[in-house]
Each structure stands twice: as C-alpha cells, then as structure tokens.
Amino acid sequence: MSLNKTSHHHFIIYKPYGYLSQFSSNASKQQSKKFLGLLYNFPEGIMPIGRLDEKSEGLLLLTTDGKTSDFINSQKVEKEYYALVNGDITSEAIEQLSKGVEIGLEGKKYQTKPCTVFKLEHVPNLPERSKKIRDSRHGPTSWISITLNEGKFRQVRKMTSAVGFSTLRLVRIRVGTIHLNTMQVGDVVAVDGF
Incomplete structure (x- = not known):
C-alpha cells in the first residue's frame, strides 16, 4: 500500500x-x-x-x-548540530563526546550513544542570533559539529557541560538529508x- x-x-x-x-x-x-x-x-x-x-x-x-x-x-535518522561552546575545546573533550558521556535524564544517569563530533575550523556562516551572545572579551569560544542518532531532552547542552564546555549557542543544521x-x-x- x-x-x-x-x-x-x-x-x-x-x-x-x-x-x-x-x-x-x-x-x-x-x-x-x-x-x-x-x-x-x-x-x-x-x-x-x-x-x-x-x-x-x-x-x-x-x-x-x-x-x-x-x-x-x-534512531535511523541523523541530526547534526553546530554548538558554540565556552572555551577552546580540547581534543580529549571531543573524544569523550564522540564515545558517549554520562548525563542526567529525568533524575537518572544516562550514557549517551557514540556519535560524530569534530571542531569546526571556521566560524559557521549562520544568521546572527536575535539575542546577543557574549563576546571574545570574556574568553575564547569554539564551534563544534555534533551528529546524533538520538535526541534526548537538552542532550547536546548536557553533553558539552559534562565535558566542561557549556553550550552558548545551539543550531540544528541537518536532519537526515535535509539541510538548513x-x-x-x-x-x-x-x-x-x-
């Protein structure tokens, strides 16, 4: 049918x-x-x-x-996000994120599934956000790409916090083959x- x-x-x-x-x-x-x-x-x-x-x-x-x-x-469809994180993210933190980290979910501990994470070489060409994000006078920031097959509540934000780099801006740029x-x-x- x-x-x-x-x-x-x-x-x-x-x-x-x-x-x-x-x-x-x-x-x-x-x-x-x-x-x-x-x-x-x-x-x-x-x-x-x-x-x-x-x-x-x-x-x-x-x-x-x-x-x-x-x-x-x-979990068959990938979702890719660009996250601006607080600080100059380390290769160790990126490796931890890609292997999976422990986050809190509904009052319980949850181990995220392995995913694809890498640091972006350049600032992505995104429209300016309506609310100002703190600027470089407050210390360095980095952009990462993170691609998940799961989508738990506030997952990306919780993951970057778990490795010591809180998310300042989060933009989903892709769902499956559909791009922003x-x-x-x-x-x-x-x-x-x-």
Whole structure:
C-alpha cells in the first residue's frame, strides 16, 4: 500500500531563538511565550517532528503525518548540530563526546550513544542570533559539529557541560538529508514530503 503524500502537509522551518517548538499552550505562565504559529498560518493537525528547546534554533520539520514523524524521530535518522561552546575545546573533550558521556535524564544517569563530533575550523556562516551572545572579551569560544542518532531532552547542552564546555549557542543544521542551507531565521518552506 502506498501512502498518498498529497493528503499530508510538510514544512521545513528555521526555528528562531526564543520560540517554543509547539503551537499554543493553555498554561497561563506561558502567555508571554512565542509559538511556531506566529511564523506562518499552518494547517490544522500540524506537529513538530522532534523539538528544539526555547534557546536552540535551526532546522525543524513539521508534518501532519504521524508515520513520517515517527520515522524521523527514530534512531535511523541523523541530526547534526553546530554548538558554540565556552572555551577552546580540547581534543580529549571531543573524544569523550564522540564515545558517549554520562548525563542526567529525568533524575537518572544516562550514557549517551557514540556519535560524530569534530571542531569546526571556521566560524559557521549562520544568521546572527536575535539575542546577543557574549563576546571574545570574556574568553575564547569554539564551534563544534555534533551528529546524533538520538535526541534526548537538552542532550547536546548536557553533553558539552559534562565535558566542561557549556553550550552558548545551539543550531540544528541537518536532519537526515535535509539541510538548513541558506535559510534565514523564521523562514518557512512548504515541501511535498521528506
């Protein structure tokens, strides 16, 4: 049985810093929060595939198709992030990250799976973030690429902290074969499928 792709809606967006990866909330304390619905008039039943926390930005896929969402959220699909970390990251820290580190998850200890990590030679060409990041007067920083097949809550931030280099900025640049490329903050692109 083949699925009729035209019966579902799919979008690629560049989630801005400061937005929640959801469309609304009934919680009164979240009245001042920014939701994805501010970016575009999305169709009914749309859902984010995975999440980016409020302080993270970059590539977010949206769909009305639960099966597509489940597949992309599975550990079969890689997610690549660029992380700006506090300090000049060492090769030892990069090796630890790639082998897996212990992080806290829902009050328990969790060992992350091996992943691909390397230091970027140059500052990536990303749009400027809406909220200023501390500058070099406060000490050195480094950019790393980290590619995961899992996506635990705030995983990248917890991983870099575990090796002593806290994350200052986090941008997801790739999900599977879909890249951020030249998208700008807040861009929304409707696509036929993923």
